[in-house]
Amino acid sequence: MTISQRFGNARRANKLVASKAVIPRTLALRDIEDAVDYYAREAGSHVALAYVEDLQNAYELIASHPASGSLRFAYEIGLPGLRSVQFKRYPYLIFYLEQVDHIDVWRVLHAKMDIPAWLQHPSS
Numbered sequence: 583m584t585i586s587q588r589f590g591n592a593r594r595a596n597k598l599v600a601s602k603a604v605i606p607r608t609l610a611l612r613d614i615e616d617a618v619d620y621y622a623r624e625a626g627s628h629v630a631l632a633y634v635e636d637l638q639n640a641y642e643l644i645a646s647h648p649a650s651g652s653l654r655f656a657y658e659i660g661l662p663g664l665r666s667v668q669f670k671r672y673p674y675l676i677f678y679l680e681q682v683d684h685i686d687v688w689r690v691l692h693a694k695m696d697i698p699a700w701l702q703h704p705s706s
Contacts, residue, residue: 601678603684604644610689617692633674641685644678648680651664652666655697655701659701674691675690675691677689
């Protein structure tokens with residue numbers, strides 16, 4: 583088997599990985615809207631669109647590999663199973679719980695925030 587055949591088989595296998603639906607909660611949608619509005623206002627629509635693209639890439643990752651997220655904040659706030667994934671190009675984290683049939687996205691927060699406080703008291 584040639585190298586290109588092996589890579590082709592690996593690509594096909596990756597496409598066969600089951601993905602779960604990613605369902606953001608109301609607070610997560612608000613977080614995303616606030617970030618998009620900020621980037622559009624401060625840096626332009628192209629930066630806001632790049633943020634959305636980065637978000638979509640992170641959603642694809644957690645949909646197909648839910649266990650890839652860090653459990654760090656689960657331990658900090660005492661919420662078993664809470665995972666986080668950082669965007670590749672923007673300083674944001676997606677906080678989510680894996681459910682049987684979907685990914686439950688709790689928040690999408692800037693990495694510089696007091697994250698435990700925001701997760702425990704969303705109005706703070």
